[in-house]
Amino acid sequence: MNSASIISIKRGRRRGVISEKIIENLFLSASVITVLAVLVIIFTLVSESLSFFLQISPREFFLGTQWTAFFEDRSFGVLPLLSGTILTSTIALLFAVPTGVGSAIFLSEYSSERVRRIVKPTLEVLAGIPTVVYGYFALYFITPNLRTFIPDISIFNALSAGLAVGVMILPTVASLSEDAIYAVPQNLKEVAYALGGRKVDAIVRVIIPYALPAILSAIIIAMARVIGETMIVTIAAGLKPSLTLNPFESVMTMTAAIAQAATGDAPHGTVQYSSLFAVGTYLFVIVMILNSMSHLIRLRWSIKL
Amino acid sequence: MEKRSGAREGVSRTVLLASIVTVVVVLIASALYLSLPQQRPATTVTQKLSGSIVIDGSSTVYPISEAVAEAFSKIHPDVKITVGISGTGGGFKRFVIGETDINDASRFITESEKESARRNNIKWIEIPIALEGLAIAVHPSNNWVDCISLEELRMIWRPNSTVKKWSDVNPQWPNADIKLFGPGPDSGTFDYFTERVVGKARASRTDYIPSEDDHVLIMGVSSERYSLGYIPYAYVVAAEGKVKVLAVSEKKGGTCVRPNDETVISGKYPLSRPLFIYVNEDKMLQKPELKAFVEFYIENAEKIVRKVGYTPLPKEYYTTILKLFREGKYTGYFEVYKSLTK
Numbered sequence: 001m002n003s004a005s006i007i008s009i010k011r012g013r014r015r016g017v018i019s020e021k022i023i024e025n026l027f028l029s030a031s032v033i034t035v036l037a038v039l040v041i042i043f044t045l046v047s048e049s050l051s052f053f054l055q056i057s058p059r060e061f062f063l064g065t066q067w068t069a070f071f072e073d074r075s076f077g078v079l080p081l082l083s084g085t086i087l088t089s090t091i092a093l094l095f096a097v098p099t100g101v102g103s104a105i106f107l108s109e110y111s112s113e114r115v116r117r118i119v120k121p122t123l124e125v126l127a128g129i130p131t132v133v134y135g136y137f138a139l140y141f142i143t144p145n146l147r148t149f150i151p152d153i154s155i156f157n158a159l160s161a162g163l164a165v166g167v168m169i170l171p172t173v174a175s176l177s178e179d180a181i182y183a184v185p186q187n188l189k190e191v192a193y194a195l196g197g198r199k200v201d202a203i204v205r206v207i208i209p210y211a212l213p214a215i216l217s218a219i220i221i222a223m224a225r226v227i228g229e230t231m232i233v234t235i236a237a238g239l240k241p242s243l244t245l246n247p248f249e250s251v252m253t254m255t256a257a258i259a260q261a262a263t264g265d266a267p268h269g270t271v272q273y274s275s276l277f278a279v280g281t282y283l284f285v286i287v288m289i290l291n292s293m294s295h296l297i298r299l300r301w302s303i304k305l
Numbered sequence: 306m307e308k309r310s311g312a313r314e315g316v317s318r319t320v321l322l323a324s325i326v327t328v329v330v331v332l333i334a335s336a337l338y339l340s341l342p343q344q345r346p347a348t349t350v351t352q353k354l355s356g357s358i359v360i361d362g363s364s365t366v367y368p369i370s371e372a373v374a375e376a377f378s379k380i381h382p383d384v385k386i387t388v389g390i391s392g393t394g395g396g397f398k399r400f401v402i403g404e405t406d407i408n409d410a411s412r413f414i415t416e417s418e419k420e421s422a423r424r425n426n427i428k429w430i431e432i433p434i435a436l437e438g439l440a441i442a443v444h445p446s447n448n449w450v451d452c453i454s455l456e457e458l459r460m461i462w463r464p465n466s467t468v469k470k471w472s473d474v475n476p477q478w479p480n481a482d483i484k485l486f487g488p489g490p491d492s493g494t495f496d497y498f499t500e501r502v503v504g505k506a507r508a509s510r511t512d513y514i515p516s517e518d519d520h521v522l523i524m525g526v527s528s529e530r531y532s533l534g535y536i537p538y539a540y541v542v543a544a545e546g547k548v549k550v551l552a553v554s555e556k557k558g559g560t561c562v563r564p565n566d567e568t569v570i571s572g573k574y575p576l577s578r579p580l581f582i583y584v585n586e587d588k589m590l591q592k593p594e595l596k597a598f599v600e601f602y603i604e605n606a607e608k609i610v611r612k613v614g615y616t617p618l619p620k621e622y623y624t625t626i627l628k629l630f631r632e633g634k635y636t637g638y639f640e641v642y643k644s645l646t647k
Contacts, residue, residue: 070490072499072507073464139524154484155528156514239489240514250514260489 045284048277055271061278067241067252069261069272076275078282080241084158084251085283088233091162091247092169092226097219099166100173105203107174108181120175127171135235138164143236150248156238159247164232169222176221180214181207213298220294224287230255254283354381354594361389362396362409365494366580368613369435370409373602376609380601384594392496400583403427406595408583411437411497428586430635432603432626433642435610435617438538438569439498439576442526442548449478452552452561455575458502461485461533466510471531479531485513486525486534492517498535501576519614523547535576538564539614569616570646579642580615586635603627619645 053061056076064077103123107116142160146153153159184207192202208215230253238250239260252260261276360370367390374386391399393410400408401422414422414431422429441453449471457475461468461483471478488494490507500506516522519540526534527547534548541550552561553575568574582602589595603626610617617623622645626638 066511068511071464071509071511072505073511154514155525238514239516240512242512 042284045277045281048274049281052271052274052278056275056278065243067257069257069275074272076271076278078254078279080243081252081254081257081279082282083243083245084233084237084241085227085253085255087158087245087247087251088162088165088237088253089223089226091159092165092229093219093223095163095166096169096173096222096226100170100218100222101177101215103170103174104177104181105207108178109199109203109207123171123174126167129168131168131229131231132235134164134168135161135232137167138232138236153248154238154250156236156240156250157248158237158251161233161235161237162247164236165226165229168229168232169226172225173218173222176218177211177215180211180218183214184210213301216297216301217294220290223290227283227287227290228255230259234259254279258283353383354597355383356592356594357385357387358407358592358595358598359387359389359405360407360409361391361399361405362407362583363393363411363580364390364492365411365437365497366409366434366582369580369606369610369615370407370582370602372609372613373598373605376605377598377601381594381597384598386598397583400429400585401425401427403585403588406585406588406592407599410581410583411578413581414583430584430586430589430599430638432582432584432599432638433579433618433622434582434602434606435580435615436569437494437497437578437580437615438564438574439494439535440538440541440564441551441553441576442523442532442534442536442541443551444526444528444530444532445546445549446530447549450475450551452554454554454557454559455502456557458553459504462487462499462509463503464508464510481531484525484529484532485510486522486532486536487513487515488519488522488535489515489517494535494537497578498576501578520544537614538569538577539616543614566616570619572646577616579618600627600630603630618642621645 061076061078063079064075065079066075066077067080068075103119107119111119138160139156142163143153143155143157146157146160188206188210189202192206197205233251233253234256237253237256239252239256240250241252241257242249244251258276258279261272358374360374367388371388374388378384378386388409389396389405393408393412396405396408396410397414397418399405401418402425414429441458443450460466460474462485468474469482470480471483472480474483487498487509490509495509496506499509503509514525516525519536522534522536523540523544524547526532526536527544536548538550541548550564552563554561555575562568562574564574564577569577582599584595584599589599603623607617607620607623622642625641625645629635629637629641
């Protein structure tokens with residue numbers, strides 16, 4: 001090694017120390033921004049909700065069965081919105097979880113490299129479609145097709161909105177589950193085969209149980225996104241707050257109610273305006289609870305394994 | 306393992322390449338679009354105006370004022386115009402104390418509002434600017450109803466209405482769930498319909514499918530066999546044939562009137578009303594930009610009103626009041642409207 005190159009390495013090292021500092025601080029500020037954003041959001045939600053609950057009793061909000069915030073005879077019962085959210089989310093997950101996990105298993109265990117190279121990017125394309133497109137897809141494609149089987153279904157209904165949300169979330173479920181399945185150590189699979197198991201045995205007895213915590217966390221991530229999805233349900237589900245679990249009916253979800261109130265002319269400072277923060281806080285708490293539940297489930301499962 | 310990660314990279318490289326190509330194409334396309342010569346309004350710039358204009362009031366009139374303001378800003382970019390949507394009444398509250406220059410109104414100024422204006426020494430110019438007709442629409446295959454009375458509409462739409470099926474309104478109509486569509490409660494059309502039909506502004510049943518987007522209402526009504534909805538007439542015309550428009554009578558058994566440009570203009574159609582702007586006269590005489598704006602408003606009203614989906618008044622109306630306005634006569638516009646529409 002000649003002296004010139006030694007000098008250049010030293011210089012590089014010094015430069016390295018400085019840039020290391022800069023990079024460290026950059027990353028630090030990035031995480032500070034994240035935490036700050038969460039704090040600011042929580043603060044806004046809570047303070048606006050407080051002003052809501054000063055005017056409307058929590059009893060009316062949590063137990064009321066009518067949401068008519070903008071009508072003459074106004075009422076702020078959140079139950080119809082909650083049932084709308086539960087209904088569309090359940091439909092979405094019932095569609096997306098089996099399909100997503102199934103295609104993940106197919107992609108990682110059964111498909112040939114050629115098929116994989118076509119299917120995987122195709123799935124990922126779904127993630128890039130704007131939700132407004134899914135909304136109109138539900139309204140102008142899914143619903144008319146559903147109607148050929150179910151003539152009585154409303155033009156705006158929870159089923160088609162839920163299915164569209166399910167399609168939207170499919171790539172998330174599929175690719176996260178696939179990563180989970182892919183992470184199962186090869187030797188574990190080989191043990192299954194060595195014991196004389198078929199491919200199905202390996203999948204059902206070894207791969208899925210091993211990958212389950214990660215798959216569950218994928219499902220929880222999907223669930224949080226599904227519950228928060230706004231555009232699709234605003235367009236396709238009908239914006240009619242109704243306390244029902246009938247998927248053929250028009251419903252309004254919590255997010256759709258927020259969107260409707262926020263884009264309308266609810267004047268700042270009115271109870272209608274703060275009602276959307278109350279709904280938002282409720283939604284936030286639900287998602288938080290779901291997330292902590294998923295953590296608990298994952299902990300339990302990991303110990304068992 | 307290694308082979309797979311190689312394949313993964315290959316796939317993601319393809320995806321990356323595809324997205325880069327898409328982005329480049331979109332960028333080029335938008336650059337081309339932006340470099341195209343923009344259409345400019347034909348009016349020539351005579352003087353350079355600046356200052357600000359404050360408009361508030363009805364959300365029904367808002368689209369017209371907003372479109373006029375936009376067109377005006379293209380000629381006079383230094384005039385700052387804000388258009389609010391506090392509703393006709395809310396807007397008048399600000400107008401009669403001189404906070405705003407123009408109030409958009411979907412009804413006449415009331416006596417008490419006039420009184421407040423007088424107390425605050427506010428003189429105003431009342432200018433009818435357009436007409437709005439409201440169509441009652443049903444599914445095109447609907448063969449049991451052709452004409453509906455305001456009473457029947459009230460029965461259907463009043464708060465806590467017990468009408469669930471068509472047969473609840475009239476036993477001869479089908480025993481099938483009535484599917485209702487209407488504008489959301491933010492809409493000025495909702496305010497008008499509830500006030501005119503139910504008898505009290507914003508009092509309505511709430512279990513209908515609302516949308517602020519009139520095209521969605523058209524779609525809803527046109528795809529449910531047992532539907533009924535109220536939709537601004539202009540949208541129904543634009544969606545020719547997709548829905549069936551009912552004639553409306555004041556009373557059960559009364560004369561049924563079908564909405565069209567003529568019956569809406571003459572007021573024979575029960576669900577039609579004029580839309581106004583009210584201008585603060587003193588401010589207008591002090592502020593040349595406001596005067597220019599109002600003149601521009603009248604000059605372009607017919608075209609813009611049509612463009613944003615309302616029914617314009619007859620052409621002679623606009624030319625007559627423009628002449629009056631230019632001569633400095635600021636009263637009697639409603640009389641001109643009356644004489645031309647009867």
